[in-house]
Amino acid sequence: MKQKIIDELLRQARLTFNVALAITAASAIMTLSGVGLVYLNKIPEASLTTTAGILASIGSVQFAKDAKEELREMIDKLPEKS
Template sequence: MNNEPIPNTHSTIELYIAQERLRQARYSFNLSLVATTLSFFIGLIGAGLILSNQVPEGTVAAAGGLATSIRCIQLAKDANDRLDKVLEDIKDEN
């Protein structure tokens, strides 16, 4: 068994950074997916409240769902941009 420490070369550090970016992008995407699902259901509840003549509550719920949806789209775009950056970095190395 080799007990010698592995040297942290420039490419090894870049690999760790790329892996961390991928991990963060994965978590951001998963969070965005969950938040989008919740936003969808909040919007449905808002629509149901509006249809049941509880307009103020329905409006608040629908607006909350819409605001959450916009933020989720932004999170997904940020995760995609991080993945694109990792891909560019890998292409630049080769």
Template sequence: MNQQIKEELLRQAKLTFNVALCVSAASAMMTLFGVGLIYFNKVSEASLTAGGGALATMTSLNFAKQTKDELCEMIEEDED
């Protein structure tokens, strides 16, 4: 039973990492699109797009880090 829990937690951590990676890639493209809008003098649209991209990146990476930390804590508790 304990091994199954570890395997499930590892599966969820991998899935979370993959989702965070995809969201980070999408938000990076949004940020680059915002930079492109700056070059076309669309400053208000550019700031909104770049800000949204940066916020999505930070949120997804923070979520992935939090999930990894929770997984590490569970493994450490199991070893004790």
């Protein structure tokens, strides 16, 4: 039973990591788009796009960190094999 729980937690951790990676990639694209808009003299749009990209990146990193910490806590709480 303990192994099934660990396997499920690892599956969820992988999924969480993949989602965080996708969000980080999307936010990087948004940030680069904002930089491109600055060079095209579209300053208000650039500010909005760059800010959204940075906020999404920060949020995804925090989400991945929280998920990892939760996984560690769950593993620590699992009963030891007798």
